[in-house]
Amino acid sequence: SADKKNAELKQKAAILCSTADLVMKNGKSTEIGDPLETGLLHFAVKEGADIAQVRKDHPKLKEEPFSSETKVMATLHPSGNQFVVFAKGATEEILKLCDRILEPTGEKNMDEGTHKHWLQVSEKLSASGLRVIAVAYKEATTADSQLTSDLVFTGLIGLNDPPRPEVNAAIRECHLAGITVIMITGDHPAAAKNIALQLEIVDDDSAEVITGTEMHELNGLTNKEKTRWANTRIFARVSPKQKLDLVTLLQAQGNVVGMTGDGVNDAPALKKADIGIAMGKAGTQVAQDVADMVLKDDSFTSIVKAIRQGRVIAENIRKFIIYLLSCNLSELIVVSATAVLNLHFQLFPIQ
Numbered sequence: 001s002a003d004k005k006n007a008e009l010k011q012k013a014a015i016l017c018s019t020a021d022l023v024m025k026n027g028k029s030t031e032i033g034d035p036l037e038t039g040l041l042h043f044a045v046k047e048g049a050d051i052a053q054v055r056k057d058h059p060k061l062k063e064e065p066f067s068s069e070t071k072v073m074a075t076l077h078p079s080g081n082q083f084v085v086f087a088k089g090a091t092e093e094i095l096k097l098c099d100r101i102l103e104p105t106g107e108k109n110m111d112e113g114t115h116k117h118w119l120q121v122s123e124k125l126s127a128s129g130l131r132v133i134a135v136a137y138k139e140a141t142t143a144d145s146q147l148t149s150d151l152v153f154t155g156l157i158g159l160n161d162p163p164r165p166e167v168n169a170a171i172r173e174c175h176l177a178g179i180t181v182i183m184i185t186g187d188h189p190a191a192a193k194n195i196a197l198q199l200e201i202v203d204d205d206s207a208e209v210i211t212g213t214e215m216h217e218l219n220g221l222t223n224k225e226k227t228r229w230a231n232t233r234i235f236a237r238v239s240p241k242q243k244l245d246l247v248t249l250l251q252a253q254g255n256v257v258g259m260t261g262d263g264v265n266d267a268p269a270l271k272k273a274d275i276g277i278a279m280g281k282a283g284t285q286v287a288q289d290v291a292d293m294v295l296k297d298d299s300f301t302s303i304v305k306a307i308r309q310g311r312v313i314a315e316n317i318r319k320f321i322i323y324l325l326s327c328n329l330s331e332l333i334v335v336s337a338t339a340v341l342n343l344h345f346q347l348f349p350i351q
Helices: 002-016 035-046 051-057 091-097 112-127 167-176 189-199 223-231 240-252 264-272 285-290 300-341
Strands: 021-025 028-032 062-064 072-079 082-089 098-103 106-109 130-140 151-160 183-185 209-211 234-236 258-261 275-279 293-295
Touching: 002 035, 002 051, 002 082, 002 098, 002 130, 002 151, 021 035, 028 035, 035 051, 035 130, 035 151, 072 091, 082 091, 091 098, 091 112, 091 130, 091 151, 112 130, 112 151, 112 189, 130 189, 167 189, 167 300, 183 189, 189 209, 189 234, 223 240, 240 258, 240 264, 258 264, 258 300, 264 275, 264 285, 275 285, 293 300
Parallel strands: 098 151, 183 234, 209 234, 258 275, 275 293
Antiparallel strands: 021 028, 062 072, 072 082, 082 130, 098 106, 130 151
């Protein structure tokens, strides 16, 4: 049936259109790669799929990697005497590439109403806090087939990606310490706002979210737009260039900027920031190379602990310098005054 085919296609897309893997070690499943992609693999396994067997039956022949510009990944695989393309990515981008949709009754043409309906479904799922991935496929007769055109929309996969329990306390500590936390993500704006509200990065459901499509070139920004950027706490669907522009703007306004990231697309902003902080576990080698600091546990709370300890050290250094200056200066004043005024009181060498 079409429903069964739809489920199988989603599982295959989760397994084949991916660079992640799940490796069994000592009876436990070890995740390798991007957390979102490993989440999709867990979904496929839960639905009864065998990752190794599916990849053996359909080896990857060609790949169009995910990028911040396209927000889509696509791969080509053999399927019997033909070929099959699987694609996944942001809902709004995948839908643009689809001219048909797989429904319970079979494939049918994608019209404007259907397009709008699935955008609304994605918006609703994202607003509930899920990370939503759209999936599509197409059958091809040759290996030279264009990977990202004439696709058949298969559906959406929603992943629950809750923040770590300890992050809320760390965010509150940042606010008390005068540190402003800004979320920059490639996720859907509704999902980004939901997470930001959970983490108390913002405390109002009406808080503004700026998307990449709204962010113009830094050199062409008006003062009003610069103020808007500086006062916004959530940025979604942004490109590497826009991350770099945001860091540059915040620095130009006199802020000391710390930037966290794990991907290749974060590298320019990590390099530009006053302190770039890369992830040691999930981070790419490029991000780690350009960063000033690498987190071994990939935990935001480690950054807060480091800032707290750093401030204690800086305060101790400041107190010590003031102590030395005050003591030495008083000694110099006493000796100089005694010598200039030719007083009878003299300090002995030991004094």
